[in-house]
Amino acid sequence: MKVRYFAWMKRTVGVAEEEVVLPADVRTVGELVEWLRTRSGGHAEALAAGAAFGTAVDQRTTTFDALLTGAKEVAFFPPFTGG
């Protein structure tokens, strides 16, 4: 599965995207966040509990309790500031 980061989160994590193989006990976006935090200091900082960020599964905005079953791409990003 591909994990992508945008805006300041990309700089903090240090990569724009990465391929991950999920452990069997990571079933939701929230569980993925907890697991990703253990990968590096940058991950822990970008995905910290108090940080304001959103998520999308397969390019649709969703919530942290969303299941990852069959997902190809999960993204994390700060609130949008377009327009």
Place this chain on the structure above:
Amino acid sequence: MTVRVQEADFDIGAELDRLTGGNRRIGGLAVFVGLVREMHLRDGLHRERIEALTLEHYPGMTEKALEDIEAEARRRWTLEATLIVHRYGRLEAGDRIVLVAVGSPHRDAAFEACEFLVDWLKTKAPFWKLEETPVGEKWVEAHEGDDAAAARWAKKP
């Protein structure tokens, strides 16, 4: 019924002509053009001008999000034509960022749907602004006012 995300500038007149061309049911066309506003950064006693920003987006998701927003507008109002063109990349003060145009038989629907599209795209389309300041780059933070503007439309009119 068109959504485009592009680096290049757009020609407003040409876009509107193409949008309404030949459709005689359109009685009103509401248009919103977003521009890069000249901003200032206060750093102690200094007041430095922010001259440019870079718009990052999420290719693939951006188009889907804009199409979803457009589809929602078409569910809520009777619309003959809709257009969203949003730019990304480096933009300077005065540059055009976004064009939203809505054609309808009557002006009320055109005005309302145009405002709805702008409010929703600001909070639901994956764009992020990075400002160039004299003291370095700075990510623009989301405004609570934008969330409130988008929330006004939570209930169908």
